Amino acid sequence: MFSASKLSEDQKSSLKQWAAEGASIADLQKRMKDDLGISITYMDARFLVLDLGIEIAEAPKEEKKPVEEAIAAAPVPTGAVTVEIDNIALPGAMISGKVTFSDGETGIWMLDQYGRPGLDTDTPGYRPTQEDVMEFQKQLSELVRKNGY
Structure with a gap:
């Protein structure tokens, strides 16, 4: 199990910045591997987000028109x-x-x-x-x- 204590302060701030830019947990996991060279499981990424108090921002939902709703439902x-x-x-x-x-x-x-x-x-x-x-x-x-x- 991966621990947040293994990250430097710069790495922690990078994670927080990526999340603020709209990254999902899966995005954070991928960027940790690609940008920081740290390979962790999705579950560890979820725990890391909780441990560091990182807020994962949801994309704002736009108001849909009836036709768009029907298309989105299919x-x-x-x-x-x-x-x-x-x-x-x-x-x-x-x-x-x-x-x-x-x-x-x-x-x-x-x-x-x-x-x-x-x-x-x-x-x-x-x-x-x-x-x-x-x-x-x-x-x-x-x-x-x-x-x-």
Whole structure:
């Protein structure tokens, strides 16, 4: 588990600045790896945000017109489903990682020692489309098989 005490004051201020600029937890995790050379799990990034008292700003919601609401309500895939494995599994997990669904929604997934899946998306209550679920399961099976689990 990563500790905030391992960061310098400059690194902490960089994290706070990135969050103030609108970075999500996943963005902070990626920038830590890319800019600071520190690779941590998504869960550690969540704890780090809490430990440092970093406020993650939500993008302001614009007032939608009725036609825009109907379009927004229809799930329109904008990309592919991507599934990644963490180098170190989350506590209590045999294997864990990150997923990005076709509509851009992200989350963390895990399989426990009994093979039971778990999914925690960044948006509470989010439900991926059936097509995305099928693609996620396919990619997850391939990753599990490929990595010998």
